[in-house]
Amino acid sequence: MLTGSLVALITPMHTNGEVDYASLKRLVEFHIEQGTDGIVAVGTTGESATLPAKEHIEVVSKIVEYANGRIKVIGGNGANSTLEAIELTKGCEKAGVDAMLGVTPYYNKPSEAGLIAHYKAVAAATHIxxxxxxxxxxxxxxxxxxxxxxxxxxxxxxxxxxxxxDVARVAELRQLCGEDFLLFSGDDATAKEFMLAGGNGVISVVNNVVPKLFKRMCDAALAGDRELATELDQPMRQLHDVLFIEANPIPVKWAVLQMGLIDNGHIRLPLTELNSDFHGQVKQAMKMAGVEA
Incomplete structure (x- = not known):
């Protein structure tokens, strides 16, 4: 069952913009060692918007290969074109993912009927x-x-x-969709409250930087231990803010580089590397969370 602390994994790149698969493999091993419950491959934090479909599927495939069944892998299959989303879906299925994560079609602004038809078409294209x-x-x-x-x-x-x-949506979704429908937070700042309210876990950006601490906080929140969850969440409060001081994944990719987990902090245009004005704030937040940069 997909629950708990899942990381929205960054996609490391060389200075020429090509994917750095050696660093990617190290990241997978790092999260397995740290106890992360699952990896989301090539979501927003993995720069899905700038990876063409063929490369997108290749990165997902490599993460599945590196994981080798030791950790759950969720492949990003979202697109603002239903045909492209289906292409990514078929590629992720072939790669052997455990599940897929599909963002709502962006920019198009479909009606509710279009949104429902989109997701039903994608779901019909696979058994995953x-x-x-x-x-x-x-x-x-x-x-x-x-x-x-x-x-x-x-x-x-x-x-x-x-x-x-909006944490209040947990209760509303539970009422509408039942107890078996999985509810994941996608907002690190409110993730603790989301899980205490009945959510099943979180797909996190901060988890790239403090996976062991984040996992402990998730476990406490899922067990209903508010006091412990709050105590564990407190050192990460600054990270919840500063890792979004510029567009995700700009700050988190820089932070992971400072940790020595990747060889280069390159990020694809139109995003650029973290403005030096913010380096001190990110380092301070990392120190508060017990991470040396």
Missing amino acids: PQILYNVPGRTALDMKPQTIAKLCDVANIIGVKEASG
Whole structure:
């Protein structure tokens, strides 16, 4: 079962822009060693928007290969074109992922009917479990709980990553979709409260930097231990903010570079590397969370 602390993994790159597979393999090993419950491959944090479909699928395939069954792998299969989403879906299925994460079609602003038809078409293209992904801050589209309720009866749509930051949606989604429908937070700042309210886990950016601590916080929150979860979350509060001081994944990629986990912090245009004005703030937040940079 996909629950707990899942990392929205960065995609390391060489200075020429090509994917750095040696560093990628180290990242997979790092998260296995640290106890992370699952890896999301080539989601927003993995720069899915700038990886063409063939390369996107290759990166997902490599992560599955490196994981070798030791950790769950969720492949990103979202696109603003349904045909492209289906292409990514078939590629992720061939790669051997455990599930897929599909963001709402961005920029297009489809109607509710179009959104439902999109997800049903993607789900029909595979037998692999699908997780919906609502992140209105990036897509200009908010998939409401009532819309999700019209999709949760599709056999292989098993859950949603809810990144609106609205913790109240947990109770609403539980009522509409039932206890078996998986609810993942996609907002690190409110993830603790999301899980304490009945969510099943979090797909996290901060988890790239402090996976062991983040895993402990998730375990405590899922066990209903508010006091311990709050105590463990407190050192990460600054990270929850500064890792979004510029567009994700700019700050987190720089932070992981400072940790020596990747060889280069290159990021593909139109994003650029972290402005030096913010280096001190990110380092301070990392120190507060017990990470030396």
